[in-house]
Amino acid sequence: xxxxxxxxxxxxxxxxATGDIAFNLIVFFLVxxxxxxxxxxxxxxxxxxxxxxxKDQTKPTEVSIGRGAVLINGxxxxxxxFEAKLTSALRTKDASASEIRSMSDANRIVVVSTKDDxxxxxxxxxxVTATIERVGGIVTLQLEEERTVETD
Amino acid sequence: xxxxxKTVKADVPSVAMGDIAFLLLIFFVILARAEDDSHLKWQPxxxxxxxxxxxxxxxxxxxxxxxxxxxxxQIGIDQLSALISKRLENKGTGARKVRLKAHDTAPASIFxxxxxxxxxxxxxxxxxxxxTLEQK
Numbered sequence: 200x201x202x203x204x205x206x207x208x209x210x211x212x213x214x215x216a217t218g219d220i221a222f223n224l225i226v227f228f229l230v231x232x233x234x235x236x237x238x239x240x241x242x243x244x245x246x247x248x249x250x251x252x253x254k255d256q257t258k259p260t261e262v263s264i265g266r267g268a269v270l271i272n273g274x275x276x277x278x279x280x281f282e283a284k285l286t287s288a289l290r291t292k293d294a295s296a297s298e299i300r301s302m303s304d305a306n307r308i309v310v311v312s313t314k315d316d317x318x319x320x321x322x323x324x325x326x327v328t329a330t331i332e333r334v335g336g337i338v339t340l341q342l343e344e345e346r347t348v349e350t351d
Numbered sequence: 352x353x354x355x356x357k358t359v360k361a362d363v364p365s366v367a368m369g370d371i372a373f374l375l376l377i378f379f380v381i382l383a384r385a386e387d388d389s390h391l392k393w394q395p396x397x398x399x400x401x402x403x404x405x406x407x408x409x410x411x412x413x414x415x416x417x418x419x420x421x422x423x424x425q426i427g428i429d430q431l432s433a434l435i436s437k438r439l440e441n442k443g444t445g446a447r448k449v450r451l452k453a454h455d456t457a458p459a460s461i462f463x464x465x466x467x468x469x470x471x472x473x474x475x476x477x478x479x480x481x482x483t484l485e486q487k
Contacts, residue, residue: 218369225376237450238401239480244470264459313459321413321462322396322455325478329398342467 240329244340259308260288260336264327265316278323282330285309289336299335309336388412388423388452396455397483404477407448409438411465413457419465428464435472449474 262285263270269281276284289299292306299307309331313319328338391414411431412420419426421434439447449469453462469476 216369218367218371218373220369222369222372222376225373225380229380237404237479238482239395239404239450239478240398240400240402241404242476242478244466244476313463317458317460319459320455321453321457321459324459324462325396325398325480340463340466342463 242328242332242338244338257292257305259305259310259339260285260292261310261312261341262327262331263312263315264319264324265313269327270315278326281327282334285331285336286334289334302335304337307335307337308339310339310341312341314341388420391420391423393452393454394456395452395479395481397481399483401480401482404450404479405448407450407477409435409448409474410450410452411435411469412452413454413461413465415454415456417454417457417461419461428461428468431465432468432471435469435474439472439474445475447473447475448477450477450479452479 261270261272263273268275269278270276271281271284271288274284286299289302289307289309293302311324311328311331313324331338388410391412393412393414410422412423414420419428419431421431422438426434435449439449449472451462451465451469453465466476
């Protein structure tokens with residue numbers, strides 16, 4: 200009688216490595232998540248300072264945003280025409296300058312206001328201010344003044 | 352008769368090392384997320400051209416409910432300037448970046464005071480935006 204002895208070997212993956220595999224997987228996914236940096240644009244907003252009374256001060260260009268319309272010095276323009284109209288409005292400040300960026304800072308100031316519509320969406324505001332900066336203007340915000348009214 | 356004593360090895364189980372590392376990692380990830388605003392819902396506005404922004408320690412977010420968050424924690428607009436100033440203390444030019452993540456439909460009544468607060472705190476404002484996709 201031929202009796203063959205069978206040797207049973209336990210074959211299973213080494214349990215020691217599972218923790219290391221999990222660790223490496225986490226590191227991999229963390230690295231994948233952190234590779235997409237934020238995109239956007241920088242904006243210099245002049246700090247609010249007490250206003251000095253100056254008689255010779257030139258009146259800055261005013262842009263008012265509200266109710267789906269954009270006004271340049273009180274004249275309504277469409278969002279598509281805004282860049283061209285703003286360029287010509289800034290150009291009238293100093294005709295001798297070859298380009299807007301070579302003009303003095305005082306002539307490049309554009310006061311942006313939303314006082315007509317406080318529900319102006321951020322996407323419209325950012326579009327307008329991005330255009331002002333692209334043209335060469337300096338964005339300044341006109342914010343609501345706080346006033347204390349005393350009643351009897 | 353000589354009796355041989357059986358020696359028992361007393362090792363630290365190496366099987367557990369990976370698991371310990373794993374738990375430590377989860378612990379630190381959760382700690383890091385406490386100052387993160389990735390769980391907040393907002394839609395960035397689009398402009399034609401954007402640039403890559405570097406790192407910034409201060410992030411102000413206006414979510415889709417028009418609520419204001421500073422580094423992931425909800426705060427009132429009145430507190431914003433003081434808290435940003437505190438975080439930017441002893442930081443020089445170039446290190447005073449404040450990232451603004453505003454939802455695209457956030458009204459001016461919310462985002463303008465936020466911009467004013469960042470400016471008053473001496474922060475260097477950076478808008479987080481997306482590039483407009485070209486239509487074919």
